[in-house]
Amino acid sequence: xxxxxxxxxMAIIGVGLIGGSLGMAVIRKNMAAEVIGxxxxxxxxxxxxxxxxxxxxxxxxxxxxxxxxxxxxTPVGTTLGILSDFxxxxxxxxxxxxVGSTKAAIVEGSAPxxxxxxxxxxxxxxxGSERDGINGADPYLFENAFYVLTPSxxxxxxxxxxxxxxxxxxxxxxVIMNPAEHDLSVxxxxxxxxxxxxxxxxxxxxxxxxxxxxxxxxxxxxxxxRIAAGNPDMWRDIFITNRKCILExxxxxxxxxxxxxxxxxxxxxxxxxxxxGRARNLKNGMPARRKGYLPALWEIxxxxxxxPGIIGEMxxxxxxxxxxxxxxxxLRVREGEGGTxxxxxxxxxxxxxxxxxxxxxxxxxxxxx
Amino acid sequence: xxxxxxxxxMAIIGVGLIGGSLGMAVIRKNMAAEVIGxxxxxxxxxxxxxxxxxxxxxxxxxxxxxxxxxxxxTPVGTTLGILSDFxxxxxxxxxxxxVGSTKAAIVEGSAPxxxxxxxxxxxxxxxGSERDGINGADPYLFENAFYVLTPSxxxxxxxxxxxxxxxxxxxxxxVIMNPAEHDLSVxxxxxxxxxxxxxxxxxxxxxxxxxxxxxxxxxxxxxxxRIAAGNPDMWRDIFITNRKCILExxxxxxxxxxxxxxxxxxxxxxxxxxxxGRARNLKNGMPARRKGYLPALWEIxxxxxxxPGIIGEMxxxxxxxxxxxxxxxxLRVREGEGGTxxxxxxxxxxxxxxxxxxxxxxxxxxxxx
Numbered sequence: 001x002x003x004x005x006x007x008x009x010m011a012i013i014g015v016g017l018i019g020g021s022l023g024m025a026v027i028r029k030n031m032a033a034e035v036i037g038x039x040x041x042x043x044x045x046x047x048x049x050x051x052x053x054x055x056x057x058x059x060x061x062x063x064x065x066x067x068x069x070x071x072x073x074t075p076v077g078t079t080l081g082i083l084s085d086f087x088x089x090x091x092x093x094x095x096x097x098x099v100g101s102t103k104a105a106i107v108e109g110s111a112p113x114x115x116x117x118x119x120x121x122x123x124x125x126x127x128g129s130e131r132d133g134i135n136g137a138d139p140y141l142f143e144n145a146f147y148v149l150t151p152s153x154x155x156x157x158x159x160x161x162x163x164x165x166x167x168x169x170x171x172x173x174x175v176i177m178n179p180a181e182h183d184l185s186v187x188x189x190x191x192x193x194x195x196x197x198x199x200x201x202x203x204x205x206x207x208x209x210x211x212x213x214x215x216x217x218x219x220x221x222x223x224x225x226r227i228a229a230g231n232p233d234m235w236r237d238i239f240i241t242n243r244k245c246i247l248e249x250x251x252x253x254x255x256x257x258x259x260x261x262x263x264x265x266x267x268x269x270x271x272x273x274x275x276x277g278r279a280r281n282l283k284n285g286m287p288a289r290r291k292g293y294l295p296a297l298w299e300i301x302x303x304x305x306x307x308p309g310i311i312g313e314m315x316x317x318x319x320x321x322x323x324x325x326x327x328x329x330x331l332r333v334r335e336g337e338g339g340t341x342x343x344x345x346x347x348x349x350x351x352x353x354x355x356x357x358x359x360x361x362x363x364x365x366x367x368x369x
Numbered sequence: 370x371x372x373x374x375x376x377x378x379m380a381i382i383g384v385g386l387i388g389g390s391l392g393m394a395v396i397r398k399n400m401a402a403e404v405i406g407x408x409x410x411x412x413x414x415x416x417x418x419x420x421x422x423x424x425x426x427x428x429x430x431x432x433x434x435x436x437x438x439x440x441x442x443t444p445v446g447t448t449l450g451i452l453s454d455f456x457x458x459x460x461x462x463x464x465x466x467x468v469g470s471t472k473a474a475i476v477e478g479s480a481p482x483x484x485x486x487x488x489x490x491x492x493x494x495x496x497g498s499e500r501d502g503i504n505g506a507d508p509y510l511f512e513n514a515f516y517v518l519t520p521s522x523x524x525x526x527x528x529x530x531x532x533x534x535x536x537x538x539x540x541x542x543x544v545i546m547n548p549a550e551h552d553l554s555v556x557x558x559x560x561x562x563x564x565x566x567x568x569x570x571x572x573x574x575x576x577x578x579x580x581x582x583x584x585x586x587x588x589x590x591x592x593x594x595r596i597a598a599g600n601p602d603m604w605r606d607i608f609i610t611n612r613k614c615i616l617e618x619x620x621x622x623x624x625x626x627x628x629x630x631x632x633x634x635x636x637x638x639x640x641x642x643x644x645x646g647r648a649r650n651l652k653n654g655m656p657a658r659r660k661g662y663l664p665a666l667w668e669i670x671x672x673x674x675x676x677p678g679i680i681g682e683m684x685x686x687x688x689x690x691x692x693x694x695x696x697x698x699x700l701r702v703r704e705g706e707g708g709t710x711x712x713x714x715x716x717x718x719x720x721x722x723x724x725x726x727x728x729x730x731x732x733x734x735x736x737x738x
Contacts, residue, residue, distance in 0.1 A: 196626070215515055224565070
C-alpha cells in the first residue's frame with residue numbers, strides 16, 4: 001500500500017458481518033485515515049471500535065458529512081430508505097456504495113435521491129460466513145472472493161479506480177458488471193439454489209417416514225441444503241428485489257427438471273446418463289476450492305493416533321523442516337482411537353518431504369493423487 | 370471386542386472404496402479370522418492386500434465356499450447378476466449382504482437365487498468419500514455413519530445380531546428398516562437432491578452470462594451442487610432401480626417449488642417468509658456436523674501469521690499443556706500475511722485454557738459462541 005490512504009474519511013453504515021469485516025481490513029491496511037461507524041445500537045458500535053472495525057461511531061446520519069466514501073452495509077431491503085435519510089448530509093464528490101445482493105433496483109433507485117456531485121457505485125462482495133454480526137467479522141473475509149462493482153456508463157473513471165483499489169486492498173478480486181447482468185448471474189448461482197435448498201428441506205419433512213428418514217440425511221443432503229439455514233428476512237428481501245431474474249432462472253430449472261423426470265419415467269438410461277454426465281463434467285470444470293484458497297494443493301492423508309498433542313507433534317515435525325501446512329482438515333476421528341487427517345502443501349516437493357518426515361516419526365501417510 | 374472373531378471366513382466381492390474400507394475396519398478390529406477379496410483386477414486386489422483391506426484374494430467365485438459372511442460391494446446395478454453367479458458356491462448357514470443404495474429390488478431379487486439355508490440381509494452404509502476405489506479406502510470411513518440393515522420378518526435373530534455387531538464394530542450406527550421404507554427415505558434425502566444438484570449445474574451453463582457468471586458461483590453454489598460430481602454410471606443405476614420412490618419424492622418437490630414460484634410471482638412476502646422460515650427451522654433442527662464427529666465442540670477462532678511452522682507452534686503450545694485439538698479448519702488465508710483458523714475442543718475448560726495459552730504466546734484468538 002502507498003503511504004497515503006485512499007480515503008480521508010470513510011463511513012460504514014451498518015457494522016455487522018460485512019461492514020465490520022470491511023472496516024477491519026481497511027484499518028489494517030491503512031486505506032482510510034478515519035473510519036466512522038453508523039448504526040442504531042451503541043453497544044454493538046462500541047464492540048466494533050474494540051474489534052478495530054471502526055475508529056469511532058455515531059448514531060446520527062449527519063456524521064456522513066465530509067466523508068469521501070460512504071458504504072451502506074445494511075440488509076438489501078433497507079438500502080434505499082437509508083440512502084434517502086442520509087442523502088442531505090452527503091458532501092460533493094463523495095462516493096456512495098452498498099454491499100447488497102441485488103443491484104438493478106438499488107442502482108436505479110439511488111439516482112433520484114443522490115445530491116448533485118456525489119457518485120453511486122453498486123457493490124456486492126461475494127463473501128459470507130455462517131456467523132452474523134460484528135462477532136463474525138474477520139479481516140480476511142474477502143480474501144480471494146469476487147467483489148462485483150456495477151458502475152454506470154457515466155461514472156467518472158477516477159471513482160471506479162478508487163473503488164477497485166479498495167476492493168483489491170481488502171484482498172478481493174474486482175469484477176465489473178452491469179446491474180442487470182449481475183442480477184441474472186446471482187439469480188442462477190445463488191438465489192435459485194437457495195430456493196431449491198429450502199424446498200428440499202421442506203419436502204423432507206412433508207414426506208412420510210419421520211425420525212428415521214431425517215437420520216439418514218447424510219453429508220450429501222446436508223451440503224446440498226446448507227444454505228437453507230440462511231436468514232429468512234434477508235432472503236425474503238432478495239426474492240422480492242430480484243424477482244424477475246429469479247423467475248427467469250427458475251423457468252430454466254423447471255424445464256431441465258421436467259426433462260430429467262421424463263427420462264426417469266421412461267426408464268431412458270441414455271438420457272439419464274447424459275444429464276448426469278454433463279453435470280459432472282461441468283461441475284468438475286468449475287473452480288473447486290470452497291474457500292478461494294490457493295488453486296492447486298499437493299495433499300496427503302495421514303492416519304494418526306488420537307492423543308493430546310498429536311497434531312502439534314505432526315505439525316511441529318513438518319515446521320522444523322520448514323514445510324508449511326497450507327491446508328488441514330480432520331476427515332474422520334474415532335474417539336480414543338485415532339483418525340484421518342488431510343494436509344495440503346503448496347508444492348510437490350513439500351508433499352514428498354512430508355510423507356518421508358512423517359514416516360520417520362512413525363506416522364503413516366499416503367499421497368492424494 | 371471379544372477375543373473370538375465374529376466370523377471365521379469373510380468374502381468381500383468388489384474391493385473398492387466401500388468394500389476396501391469395510392475390510393480395513395474388520396481386519397483392524399479382528400472381526401473375522403480370514404478376509405478374502407474377490408474381483409476381476411489382480412492389480413487392485415494386490416493393492417488391497419498391501420493396504421490390509423483383505424488377507425488374500427481370488428478372481429474365482431468358488432472362493433466364497435466355506436465363508437460365513439459374503440459382502441457384495443459392487444455397483445448396485447450389478448449386485449443381483451453377481452449374486453446368481455456365485456450362488457452355487459454359497460455354503461449353508463452363510464449370511465450374504467450388500468452395500469447398495471437401493472434395497473427393495475435387491476432384497477426381492479435375492480430370494481429366488483439364494484440356496485437353501487443361506488440368509489440375505491440387505492445393507493446400506495450411509496458413508497462415502499469424494500475418492501473412488503481402493504485408494505480412497507479408509508478404516509474410519511464408517512465412523513458415526515448410519516448403516517441401514519433390511520432384514521425380512523423371517524430372518525433368524527442370530528443373523529441380525531451378527532450383522533449388527535459387524536456394523537457397530539466398524540464404528541457405524543445400525544438402523545433397522547424395511548426395504549420399502551429405506552428406498553423412499555433415500556429417495557428424499559439422497560436421490561432427489563442429486564437430481565436437483567445436477568439440474569442446477571446444467572442450468573447454470575444453459576443461462577446466458579458465460580465465464581463471469583460461473584466465476585460468481587461462490588461457496589453456496591459449490592456446496593449445493595457438490596454431489597453433482599458423483600459417478601454418472603452409479604447414479605444412473607440408482608435412478609433406474611429406485612425409480613418409483615424417486616418419482617414420488619420429485620412429485621412432492623415440484624409441488625412445493627410451484628408454491629414458492631407463485632409466492633414470488635405474486636410478490637407475496639408473507640408466504641415467501643413462511644417457506645424460508647420453515648426450511649431454516651427444520652434445517653437448524655437437524656444434526657449439523659458433517660463428519661459425524663463429536664456433537665458439541667467448544668470452538669475458538671485464531672488469527673495467525675502465515676509462516677512455516679505456525680500451526681505446529683500453536684498445536685505444540687496446546688499439546689504440551691495436554692489440550693487436545695478435536696477439530697481444526699483453516700478458514701481463510703492471505704498468502705504471505707496470515708489467516709484465520711478455527712479450533713475445536715471437547716470441553717469448555719480446554720477452550721478457555723487454549724485462549725489463555727495462545728495469548729501468552731502472542732497469538733490472538735476469540736471464543737466462538
